[in-house]
Each structure stands twice: as structure tokens, then as C-alpha cells.
Amino acid sequence: MDRKITIPVKIKIQNEDFDVSKETKILREKQTGAIVNFVGVVRGFDERNNSLIDSMTLEHYPGMTELEIEKIVKQSCERWNITGVTVIHRVGKLLPSDQIVFVGVSAKHRQNAFDSCNFIMDWLKTKAPFWKVEENKNQKKWVNYNLSDDEATKKWVV
């Protein structure tokens, strides 16, 4: 990956919430026609264990997380003609319906923005070192890795 990313890229790991309007506004520029945003949300119910979730805590590997996300964004820039990328991932304690992650991609043409955003999310899910623990009044449970996330990345193999 020698090609330099010359588009604006913002990657943040933070405890605070993010503002989707503010982030979308940053991605809007004269030469951009399309923005695709992904927002991940804390669910209030664990389908696999049929139990309610009171809260969720996210930890990560500072230093490596940013590096892995940068690698994914670089690959996305090499593959699609896009004009800007923002990735914000929250860590710490979150409640049901809280926002977890924002991936925003701008491009002149919408399909590039759709594909690039989808690609970044799929690889973030399998490569970026974050771990979730779900809490309710009875127990604390580390979320199991989801095999379907591995499957999801296969559609990007050329």
C-alpha cells in the first residue's frame, strides 16, 4: 500500500457520543455528490441468549485499533474513488439505543460511497481490536465472535 491517501480521513476512538449531522457536514464539500453513513446502535436484547441487556462496555487496544482502521480505510481509498472518510468508534459504558460507531464516506458517485462504507464496516467488524461485554442485573457476558462477520468479508475478495 504505497499510494498515499490524499483525501481527508478522520479516525477517532472516544468515550463521548458523536453528532451525525456534524460529521455529515464535514463530509459535504463542493466536489461531493453523495454521502453514505453507517451508525451502529446498542441493542436492548441479546437474541442468541434471549436476554435483556442493561448496558454494554467496550474496550479496545489503543494504538493498534487506530492502525487497523487506517489500513482498512487505505484499502478502501485504493479500491473506490471517494472524497472523504470519517470513522468514529466509542468505547466505555453504553446503554441500549446509544450510538456505538459511525462510518461516513463521501464520493462524487453514490455507488462508490455505498460500497466503500460497507467494506469499511465489514472489515472493522473482523479486524479492529474492540471487545464488547454485555451486562444485566444477573450477569456480565463477553460477546461471542460472530461467524457471519467473517462470511461478510468474503464478498470483497477479488
Add this chain to the structure above:
Amino acid sequence: MDRKITIPVKIKIQNEDFDVSKETKILREKQTGAIVNFVGVVRGFDERNNSLIDSMTLEHYPGMTELEIEKIVKQSCERWNITGVTVIHRVGKLLPSDQIVFVGVSAKHRQNAFDSCNFIMDWLKTKAPFWKVEENKNQKKWVNYNLSDDEATKKWVV
């Protein structure tokens, strides 16, 4: 299309701008894990004619527009397991970098939200009766239909 849509669907044609954060918040609910938003933006430059754009005016066919968007949303609901849809399209005079259209889809699983949002945008581009005229100090020019938009819908034919 006999199946009733039982998920919240919001469709608005309006002059006013929209707030992406507010719309995303409406789509966040306890059983939703993923939201994909598309935001269309007015470009400041017409690539095909190599000219600057000072403003753009959108007109539409009131009554038919809402009907066509409803049809597209219904098809999307039948095809993917999604939990909410919002479509907002602005009309009237807009300036470069202004927001034109918002399509937000929530789902438990992210790929459904990505595909459904992409599907709605592709069909909105070819079916919803809106017309754009681009203005600069020298001329006023109706935007030509883009053949690539027709091509884009072909990926959804099963």
C-alpha cells in the same frame, strides 16, 4: 404487493433542510442494531459541461412523487428484513453543498440496511418524478437524464 408494511415509514417532500442527527435518532430503537443513511449533496460543478453551478432548482409532481416513493419502500420492505425507513426529498432552490435527499434505513443486521438503502436510492433516481435545473449567471439548464442510473437498477433484478 399485498403484504402490509408494519414498520414505521416516513416520506416527506419539503423545501426546508433536514437534520441528519434528528432523523437518525428517530430510526434508533431498542431492536435496531444498524442504520444506513444516504445524503445527496448539490455539487458546485457540472462535470459533463465543465461549468460552475451557482444554484439548482428542483420541481416535482406532487401526489405522484409520494406514491412512487411508497412503492419503492414497499418493495424494499418485502425484500429485506428492516425495521424503519425515512425518505426526505427537498424541492425548490438549493445551493452547492446543500443537502438534497435523505434515505435512512434501520435494521437488526447491517447488510439489510445497506442493501435496502442502496435499492431505495437507485429506484428513487429512476422513478420518483423530480427534475433539476442548474443555474449559473450565463444560463439555466435542465439536467439530463443519466443512463448510468438505469444501469444501476439492474443489479436488483432477481
Add this chain to the structure above:
Amino acid sequence: MVIKYFSWIREHIGKSEEFIELPDNVKNISELINYLNNLNDNYKKVFVKKDLIKIAVNRTYCSVETKISNNDEIAFFPPVTGG
């Protein structure tokens, strides 16, 4: 019958809508276009570009063969360019 025109078609014809009493011999869109073409040259200049004209009857896309009656709302417009 009400006929609506949009975008450059509206500008060429010079009005956004008009009300006409459908003659007895006009049974479908194709015949309506012929009827309008005989009214004046503005219509002819528009309808000659038939590949660039979409048609709706009662707010639903249709073809030139679609049957029409006096209670219908007809619309002529170019391929759409929203989004």
C-alpha cells in the same frame, strides 16, 4: 380531463396544466398526443421527442397504448433527475 406538464415540457408548452374535454374519438394516450399536436406547434415540438417523454395516468407510469377517459389526470414529463 386535466393534463400536467413538467420540466422543459412545461416550458415548451407554456403552461403547467390545462383542462380539456376529451373528444369521443380519443381513446388512448397515443390518440391524445395526435389531438394535441393538431392544436398548435408547441405540442408538436414537444411530442416529436417521444423517446424523452414519460407518461403517467392518474399518477402511475403508463404507455402510449393506455386507455384514458375524461376523468383521468394525465401527465407528460421528461425522464426524472432527482436524488
Add this chain to the structure above:
Amino acid sequence: MVIKYFSWIREHIGKSEEFIELPDNVKNISELINYLNNLNDNYKKVFVKKDLIKIAVNRTYCSVETKISNNDEIAFFPPVTGG
């Protein structure tokens, strides 16, 4: 060398990181795991689940064959569950 542990691996081992002086006979990750397993049972209970453990050397994914030296930062963690 610094070794970092995350998620349930951190909880099982009882610490988030530790500093060790790499013995001369430990040249790769596989040998490091053997070395740690001999320190106490907490390591054994973790490393027996080898299919559930990802490894990074200097913040880059690697395998058990990856060569290591005393200046490296090693990390053991479960498959990731962010996003």
C-alpha cells in the same frame, strides 16, 4: 518485552499487561506461550483455547511462528467484537 491481554483473556490471567525479560531459548510466539504456560495455571487455562486467541506483535496481527525479540510489544486477545 511487554505483553498485553484483553477481554476475557485479561480477566483469566488477572492483569492487563506485564513486562518480562525474554529467555534466550524463546524465539517465537509459540515458544513464548510454552514459557508462559510453565509460569502458572492461569496461562494454561487461557492458552489451551488456542483457536480463540488472536496474536499481535507490535500492533500487527501475526501467527504463532512469528519471531520475537525483547523489544517487542506482544498482545493476546479474543476475536474482535466491535462495531
